[in-house]
Amino acid sequence: xxDLHWLYVLRVAYFGAFIGTWAFLVTWEGGSPQxxxxxxxWRHIGRNFGLFLLAVVLADxxxxxxxxxxxxxLNALPHGLLTPLGLPxxxxxxxxxxxxxxxxxxxxxxxxxxxxxxxxHSVHHSDHQLDASTAVREHPxxxxxxxxxxxxxxxxxxxxxxxxxxxxxxxNPQAMAQxxxxxxxxxxxxxxxxxxxxxxxxxxxxxPDPQHTNSNYGIxxxxxxxxxxxxxPPDPVPAAIFGLGRLQADRWHSFPGMLxxxxxxxGIQTL
Amino acid sequence: xxxxAIGAMLALVSATASAGMVNxxxxxxxxxxxxLGLFALIGLVGVAGGWIARRKRK
Numbered sequence: 001x002x003d004l005h006w007l008y009v010l011r012v013a014y015f016g017a018f019i020g021t022w023a024f025l026v027t028w029e030g031g032s033p034q035x036x037x038x039x040x041x042w043r044h045i046g047r048n049f050g051l052f053l054l055a056v057v058l059a060d061x062x063x064x065x066x067x068x069x070x071x072x073x074l075n076a077l078p079h080g081l082l083t084p085l086g087l088p089x090x091x092x093x094x095x096x097x098x099x100x101x102x103x104x105x106x107x108x109x110x111x112x113x114x115x116x117x118x119x120x121h122s123v124h125h126s127d128h129q130l131d132a133s134t135a136v137r138e139h140p141x142x143x144x145x146x147x148x149x150x151x152x153x154x155x156x157x158x159x160x161x162x163x164x165x166x167x168x169x170x171x172n173p174q175a176m177a178q179x180x181x182x183x184x185x186x187x188x189x190x191x192x193x194x195x196x197x198x199x200x201x202x203x204x205x206x207x208p209d210p211q212h213t214n215s216n217y218g219i220x221x222x223x224x225x226x227x228x229x230x231x232x233p234p235d236p237v238p239a240a241i242f243g244l245g246r247l248q249a250d251r252w253h254s255f256p257g258m259l260x261x262x263x264x265x266x267g268i269q270t271l
Numbered sequence: 272x273x274x275x276a277i278g279a280m281l282a283l284v285s286a287t288a289s290a291g292m293v294n295x296x297x298x299x300x301x302x303x304x305x306x307l308g309l310f311a312l313i314g315l316v317g318v319a320g321g322w323i324a325r326r327k328r329k
Contacts, residue, residue, distance in 0.1 A: 012309060019310050020317035027321025 007075060007162060013169040021173035025132040025180045034183040035240040038129040045133040050255050051123075052136035059143040068151045070161055080158025096159035097167045097220075103153040104219035107146065109230070112214050117142075119262040125213065126252055126261065128243025130206055134179040135172075139262065171220050178202035189234070197222045200234035206242045246270065 026045070029037070038044045064070045082095055111121035120142040127134045138146075154161055177184070178199050189198045197218040205216040215232035218225045225231035246268050251257045257264075 012306070015306075015310050016313040020313040023314040023317030024321040024324070025317075027318045028324045029321075031322070031325025 010162060010165050010169065014165050014172075017169045017173050021176050022132055025176055025182065029131055029181045033181045034238075035181060037181065038131075041131075044129055044253075045131070047253060047255055047258070048127070048133040048137040051140075051258050052138070054259075055138055055140040055143040058140040059147045063144050063147045064151065067148070068155075068161075070151060074161050074165075077160055078155050078158050080156050083158040092157075092159050093163050093166065095157060096154055096163035099157050099159070100150050100153050100164060100167060101218075101220045102224060103149050104146075105217050105224040105228075107149050108217045108219060109228075111142070112217070116262075117145075119265060120145075122244060122247065122265060123258050123261050125206065126244045126247035126258075127206075128241075128248060130179050130203070130242045131181040132176040132179055134206075135175040137258070139258070141262070167220070174220060179206075193222065195221060195223060198234075200238070201232075203238055203242075204232050204234055207239065208241060208243055208245050 030041075060070075082092060087095070108121075111117040120139045123139040123142070124134070124137050127137055150164055151161060154164060174196065178197060179202065180199060182199070184199055189200045192198050193201065197216065197220065201216050201218075201222060204212050207213060212232055215230050216222075216225055217230055222231070247261070247265065252261060252265075
């Protein structure tokens with residue numbers, strides 16, 4: 001249990017990191033993009049955020065709050081695998097962050113392996129105009145799985161659910177930077193590459209080349225890819241070609257198009 | 272890589288509401304005007320930072 005005052009601070013940190021980072025990146029992208037901006041940039045951003053809003057309402061409302069009662073159990077210390085060890089709070093926080101990141105890595109890898117999960121995840125990968133808003137482009141059903149896995153992992157470990165809010169305050173800005181249409185300085189990439197998934201590493205993952213797409217699955221930490229041999233170093237000269245070859249047409253990127261992709265794209269064997 | 276941990280967002284909203292006895296039901300709280308002002312300020316700082324970054328990179 002932590003002081004409720006700190007939960008409020010966490011909420012401000014969470015929203016502040018989200019809004020501040022996005023405002024920072026979208027302004028930077030507009031002035032000096034790494035590759036050409038989309039012809040209708042704000043429509044693209046609006047569609048991605050529209051899908052995001054629907055996914056949040058469904059995933060948080062139905063699964064997070066309805067199924068897991070996250071709001072009521074946020075500050076509770078569940079009885080889990082780590083409970084018998086009697087770890088101090090700081091150790092539980094670290095275990096929770098590393099544990100959920102490993103679960104995220106595993107789920108992400110499964111998304112690329114299992115056909116029905118890939119059909120959901122392809123909504124995220126079909127974006128051929130990568131920018132900070134791509135980070136929030138996720139099919140609602142995939143986000144439902146995501147919320148269930150994260151809340152389930154923390155509960156199983158015996159870690160309070162607010163730890164996910166703390167992790168998110170760092171991870172969400174990182175996720176937006178990973179997708180941003182910005183050439184970050186090389187020293188930034190070199191400094192963080194060994195521990196964090198940097199934008200250059202993640203751009204490799206969004207390549208239409210299946211060999212590259214099926215690599216660099218890390219969410220926050222890049223060492224999972226090194227440990228499990230899925231690491232692919234960034235190209236010295238980035239190709240700046242993204243998306244999925246069979247989902248390039250505009251109809252796949254409208255709001256209903258993205259929502260129905262898992263059904264409409266079922267017949268396409270190689271996306 | 273996906274934008275993750277969304278579940279925590281509304282959970283934090285609801286938890287704060289419950290703690291403040293505003294309403295014991297989850298998912299009923301909205302950020303106060305103070306919160307919105309703070310988030311808007313943070314957003315403005317972000318825009319200013321992005322503006323500086325894009326001018327430096329040109």
